Amino acid sequence: MLDPWAIKLMNSPLKACAQILKTKDVKPDQVTISGFGMGLLAFLALCMNWYIMALFFILVNRIMDGLDGALARLTETTDAGGFLDICLDFIFYSAVVAGFALSDPQNNALAAAFLLFGFVGTGTSFLSFAVMARKHGLKSPAYPHKALYYIGGLTEGTETILFFVIICIFSDHFPVFAYLFAFLCLITTITRVLSGYATLKEVEKNNTKMIL
Numbered sequence: 001m002l003d004p005w006a007i008k009l010m011n012s013p014l015k016a017c018a019q020i021l022k023t024k025d026v027k028p029d030q031v032t033i034s035g036f037g038m039g040l041l042a043f044l045a046l047c048m049n050w051y052i053m054a055l056f057f058i059l060v061n062r063i064m065d066g067l068d069g070a071l072a073r074l075t076e077t078t079d080a081g082g083f084l085d086i087c088l089d090f091i092f093y094s095a096v097v098a099g100f101a102l103s104d105p106q107n108n109a110l111a112a113a114f115l116l117f118g119f120v121g122t123g124t125s126f127l128s129f130a131v132m133a134r135k136h137g138l139k140s141p142a143y144p145h146k147a148l149y150y151i152g153g154l155t156e157g158t159e160t161i162l163f164f165v166i167i168c169i170f171s172d173h174f175p176v177f178a179y180l181f182a183f184l185c186l187i188t189t190i191t192r193v194l195s196g197y198a199t200l201k202e203v204e205k206n207n208t209k210m211i212l
Contacts, residue, residue: 002158010066018070028072032085035064039092046099054099055168061092062161090123096164100174111175111182118185125192126151132196136203151196153188155181 021031042057065085072081094116101112129151155163163181167174 001152001154001156002162006158011070014063014066014070015074017067018074021067021071022074026071028068028075028081029084031064031068031071032081032088035061035068036088036092038064039088039095042092043095043099046096047102049103049171051103051168051171054096055165058096058161058164058168062157065089086127090119093119093123093160097178100167100171100178103171104174108174108178111178115178115182115185118182118189121189122153122155122185122192125189125196126153129192129196129200132200136200136207138199138203151192153192155184155188159184 038057039061042054042061045051045054045057068081068085072078097112097115097119101109133151163177167177170177
């Protein structure tokens, strides 16, 4: 929901940093993998209950996630790079939740499991529609430079980052925030499934008319 606004805000600084990396011959995939490494450090920090340190690594990971795309647009965008980026993103998201579960299993594990349930819903609805959209040649007007079709929702990347910031700062209240965000993820999943299904049915209907 907030992603279009966040992209506009971060576009200029990310592009400036990408220009510097380009002069150093840094590759987008290198940035992607390095950012994922920061995400794994966040997971380890969470397991050790070092929440502020974990927040630092989380924010670095998210900055590098935007930076690899900006660098790719200045050099060369590839399907392999887009695939790598989206895979490591989803692993990172789940790793943060797992880190909180392991940091305090007695209090956090059940809420973390429910949150992962919500994440699976948003992730599968997002990726499933992206595959079908690619098959039909659909383009997202809001995210024309993305490797995949980004179907909108109540909980997108920006909302997830804000959620991670909140749970790192108020770590003692993780279960409450986790249940709340999981509920919002379920709403996102439902709206994506309904809108995605309706969109694809309309596309197939129009294609059938064209054939006839």
